[in-house]
Amino acid sequence: MVSGVSAPVKVANETGTVVAMPSPAATSIHVDGVSMCYPLAKKKQRTVLENISLEIEDGEFVVLLGETGCGKSTLLRMILGQERPTSGKVYVSGKAVERVDARSGYVPQKYSLFPDRTVLDNLTMGPETSKYHILGRLMPGFRSFRKQVRKEAMRQLEHMGLRPTDAGKYPHQLSGGMQQRVAIAQALMMKNRVLLMDEAFSALDPATRASLQRLLKTVWNESKPTIVFVTHNTAEALYLGTRLIVLARSSHEDHCGSKVALDMKLPGNEAGMSLKKNGQEFLDLVDYVERFSRGNRHDDQALDESAVDGEEEAV
Ligand SMILES: Nc1ncnc2c1ncn2[C@@H]1O[C@H](COP(=O)(O)OP(=O)(O)OP(=O)(O)O)[C@@H](O)[C@H]1O
Ligand SMILES: [Mg+2]
Structure with a gap:
């Protein structure tokens, strides 16, 4: 076992997984026995996700890993409500997700901003349209609401390290x-308790990526x-x-979809884990996690330390 990190709370086996159930009040996202199949030619189908069950508590920072094509984005889109599972259900704050759910903020890898609107308009549009429909904007309260939203947008911009002049x-x-900073600010403007981010930093250069990681x-x-x-x-992720x-x-x-192969708590402290701070423990953990990602290890044997190649990049 890697020291300083709690044991995996569940590991998949051929009979499925057992989930520790938190109290419903603390549950933010509940993925209940969700499977997703896509049709293939000749009436065949491909199972992407197979009977996934997860309880995510309010305030958890869950990082989702897995090989390309294993269904990470599909699962995220189902939590957002952009896609309906073939079977099973998703709940956010106890309510079933049936369509795109305004209670969840979403930040994709790139191109999430409206290209023909200024930064400020991109930030204010969500709160304005969610509260006032087009005719409602003629009502007396709209002007002061708009002023308030604009003030909050400028605050969010500053918080994200952007200048007031960037607003225009x-x-x-x-x-x-900078676009990703605005996209995060856009999601935060809605004050959602749930934030879904799909490889939101992967298109960025290492220095920008590191600064956005710290910001998040x-x-x-x-x-x-x-x-x-x-x-x-x-x-x-670590x-x-x-x-x-x-x-x-x-x-x-x-017919074999992805399952939860590893589900573990991380220290989750303010500093986070890194090669610089945690040295060999960090490398061991990277190796441990990546074996599960590759799907070639489903037991809980002690780590083979000789397998650590030491080449994993620090965040
Ligand atoms: N609308 C769709 N119709 C058919 N197949 C789909 C559809 N959406 C996703 N898939 C398939 O489902 C599988 C999982 O896709 P998904 O995008 O969720 O994977 P991922 O884990 O996010 O991959 P990556 O790491 O490359 O982003 C892929 O094989 C993909 O081709
Ligand atoms: Mg994806």
């Missing part, structure tokens, strides 16, 4: 890193939203998360 710019006038950690430390963050980068979930398929047969 269009997305194409910003770098990729600060945001989480301040208001403890529930975050589900999809990444391919194990080091990023730095950010309070809980790490790996999806993996046990076989590449079409």
Whole structure:
């Protein structure tokens, strides 16, 4: 066992997984026996996710890992309500998710801003349209509401390290890193308790990525939203998360979907785990997690320390 990190709370086996149930009041996201199949040619179908059950508590920072094509984005889209599972159900704050759910903020890898609107309009549009429909904007309260929303948008911009002058710019006038800062600010404007992020930093250069990781950690430390963050980068996952979930398929047969292969608590402290701070323990953990990602290890044997190659990049 890797020291300083709690044991996996559940590991998949051929009979499925057992989930420790928190009290309903503390549950933010409940994924209940969800499977997802996509049709293939000749009336065949491919199972992408197979009977996934998860209880995510309010304020958890869940990092979701797994090989490409294992269904991470599909699971995120189901929590958002963009896709309906073939079977099973998803609940957010106790309510079934039936369609795109305004209670969840969503930050994709890139291109989430409206290109023909300024940064300020991108930030204010969500709160304005959710509270006032087009005719409602003629009502007397709208002007003061709008002023308030604009003030909050400027505050969020500053919080994200952007300048007031950036408010009037269009997305194409910003770098990729700045656009992602605006996208995070856009999601935070809605004051959602749930934030879903799909490889939100993977298109960025390492320095920008590191600064956004620190920023997100600060945001989480301040208001403890529930975050589900999809990444391919194990080091990023260990730095950010309070809980790490790996999806993996046990076989590449079409009828075998991904299951939860590893679900473990992380220290989740303000500093996060990194090679610099945690040294060999960090490398051991990266190796341990990546074996599950590859789907080639489903037991709980002691780690083979000789397998650590030491080449994993720090966050
Ligand atoms: N609308 C769809 N119709 C058919 N197949 C789909 C659809 N959406 C996803 N898939 C398939 O489901 C599988 C899982 O896709 P998904 O995008 O969720 O994987 P992922 O884990 O996010 O991968 P990556 O790490 O590359 O982003 C893939 O094989 C993909 O081709
Ligand atoms: Mg994906």
